[in-house]
Amino acid sequence: MDRIKIIDVHEDVLANNDRAAEALRMRLHEKGTLLINLMSSPGSGKTTLLNATLDAVAGRLSVGVMEADVDSDVDAYAVQRHGARAVQLHTGGMCHLDAAMCEQGLRELGTDGLDVVFIENVGNLICPAEFDTGAARKVMILSAPEGHDKPLKYPLMFEVSDVVIVSKMDVAEHFDFSLEELERNVRARNPQARIMPLSAKTGEGMQQWVDWLLGEVAAWQG
Amino acid sequence: MHELGIVFHMIETLETVAVQNELTTIARVTLDLGEVTGILPDYLLDCWRWAADRTELLHGADLELHQIPAVTVCNACGRTYATVEHGKICPHCQSPETVLLCGNEIEIATVEGR
Numbered sequence: 435m436d437r438i439k440i441i442d443v444h445e446d447v448l449a450n451n452d453r454a455a456e457a458l459r460m461r462l463h464e465k466g467t468l469l470i471n472l473m474s475s476p477g478s479g480k481t482t483l484l485n486a487t488l489d490a491v492a493g494r495l496s497v498g499v500m501e502a503d504v505d506s507d508v509d510a511y512a513v514q515r516h517g518a519r520a521v522q523l524h525t526g527g528m529c530h531l532d533a534a535m536c537e538q539g540l541r542e543l544g545t546d547g548l549d550v551v552f553i554e555n556v557g558n559l560i561c562p563a564e565f566d567t568g569a570a571r572k573v574m575i576l577s578a579p580e581g582h583d584k585p586l587k588y589p590l591m592f593e594v595s596d597v598v599i600v601s602k603m604d605v606a607e608h609f610d611f612s613l614e615e616l617e618r619n620v621r622a623r624n625p626q627a628r629i630m631p632l633s634a635k636t637g638e639g640m641q642q643w644v645d646w647l648l649g650e651v652a653a654w655q656g
Numbered sequence: 657m658h659e660l661g662i663v664f665h666m667i668e669t670l671e672t673v674a675v676q677n678e679l680t681t682i683a684r685v686t687l688d689l690g691e692v693t694g695i696l697p698d699y700l701l702d703c704w705r706w707a708a709d710r711t712e713l714l715h716g717a718d719l720e721l722h723q724i725p726a727v728t729v730c731n732a733c734g735r736t737y738a739t740v741e742h743g744k745i746c747p748h749c750q751s752p753e754t755v756l757l758c759g760n761e762i763e764i765a766t767v768e769g770r
Contacts, residue, residue, distance in 0.1 A: 437770065438768055438769065438770050439677060439679065439768070439769060439770060440766055440767070440768050441673065441766060441767045441768075442765070443669075443673055443765065443766060443767055444763055444764070444765060445669055445673075445763060445764050446761070446762065446763050447662060447665050447666050447669060447687075447763065447764060448662075448665055448762065449669070450665060450668055450672070527660075528660060528661055529658050529661070530658055530661060532661060532665070560658070560694060561658035561661070564658060565658075565661065589744070622744065622752050623744075
């Protein structure tokens with residue numbers, strides 16, 4: 435019988451995932467496809483924002499969407515009707531996407547000719563923040579009804595995001611929600627984050643978001 | 657919340673370690689787990705048992721967790737403090753200019769096998 439070996443490994447469990455994510459990011463950079471990881475709680479308006487975004491960039495950007503859900507395919511059909519190439523990923527009960535799942539989804543979607551691909555991540559403010567999917571930008575949505583205290587409760591999500599979209603601003607006045615307090619809470623965690631209050635339903639504030647998106651795609655392809 | 661995902665990544669890493677070190681079975685794994693990773697040790701151990709027993713390499717392997725306390729350093733006064741107890745605001749000088757020093761680790765420390 436072989437002797438028992440004790441091996442000092444000291445390897446970060448997510449190191450493999452991080453390497454796979456970095457390789458994916460580089461491949462997508464060469465192809466000129468900007469991958470954006472869109473994260474939020476369930477019901478914050480991810481699909482509504484995507485549909486409004488698709489309408490706003492129609493004819494200017496070709497867009498793909500990977501819908502990640504534990505089950506169902508209602509969201510993929512919804513964004514297809516607004517002109518996106520879409521695939522539905524089922525995570526099989528997992529609470530997030532990682533780089534391998536994302537790569538598999540991109541293969542199925544086919545990135546040829548796409549300027550931008552959105553990952554509509556599983557609705558959850560905790561787990562998706564922990565895993566690098568290979569996306570070049572991270573955008574999170576907080577809907578006004580969720581409250582301005584969320585950066586205090588889910589700090590990592592707010593720390594890792596490049597953009598914090600504050601959705602459903604058209605109904606904010608009916609809730610106990612202060613945009614100033616929210617901005618203060620986000621800034622305490624992430625001074626660089628772009629904060630964009632908007633309503634995908636009324637169109638208020640959408641221009642800033644669409645301009646950001648067009649600028650990021652141009653820079654990525656530059 | 658994402659214990660199962662972590663376990664799948666652990667198994668992937670351990671399969672690589674086994675190939676590199678010519679191991680056919682692993683009997684014990686120790687994991688350094690930071691205090692503020694958001695990972696619940698009981699859930700992680702349950703997920704480990706479920707997933708490890710479905711592989712030939714890790715069937716019956718024990719997982720031992722070593723908790724790493726979370727420590728934050730204050731950039732304003734330079735002092736450190738216990739993160740879980742005091743959070744984001746420095747208890748010495750009340751500054752919010754603080755950075756987590758350690759406590760976010762999920763690292764495979766050692767592997768025992770043959």
